[in-house]
Amino acid sequence: MLYLSILIIGLLTGTFCRKISLFKKLDTSISATIWTMLFVFGVSIGSNKELVSNVGNIGLQAFILAFCGVAGSVLAASMAFSLFFKKKGGRHEK
Template sequence: MFRIVFLLFMGVGAGYLLRRWPLVRKADRGLRFVVWALLFVFGVSIGSNRELIADFGLFGWQAVVLACLGVVGSLAAVLVARRLVFRKGGEQ
């Protein structure tokens, strides 16, 4: 887990340092495709797992609750961040 977080922060740092390069700006289009492809492959692997599908009724509602709470938490964080970053009068 530490390795994943470390690589994430290394990527953030590299992106910050290389943000003016035209190639890095164009990488956004390719990144979207890769994320969609990964989500599709993840869905295929879940759908092909017989044990997971058999137990879906057992823990499916928990996954729905966690997903909904994650969305609500993300929206709350956005509202707080917007209030902190964008003050009255359009000042940042």
Template sequence: MLKIVMIMLCGIGTGYLLRNKKMSFIGRVITALIWVLLFLLGIEVGANPRIINGLQTLGLEAIVLTIAGSLGSAIFAWALWRYVCRKEAGNER
């Protein structure tokens, strides 16, 4: 745990030191790293026999949670978007 906190502090310090530099490539680097982390997570899950053997019992519950979470996120994002757009339209008058 200490190692993770130290890595985060190093990242914060590096970001603080480089805050005035223009680094337009950072977004693409972060996206690529997230894809790599997701791929590695998939490898780790696929290699774990307990998880693979338990998929039959987790299947329906996982599908329900996935659909409900995605639907809830989409509904709240849509509501927030409408709220922000309505507020911006009210400020222009």
């Protein structure tokens, strides 16, 4: 709940401060912050012996989850396309 509250407060602050020139210059600092966080995340993962020794199993599980997620999305998109956009004659409207 705390993280969601912080996110909502940041969203509201950003919405009200759109026209301030300081917030227009945040793109570069946001990118630098994300790169720094990714680096620190990598260092913390690399320093965990148990995690590094199980990276094969974790990677396989992550691959299976990602593959199933993409396959499910493609299946749902094709079902939605055929249900809503295809005409009975086999051609779809532009």
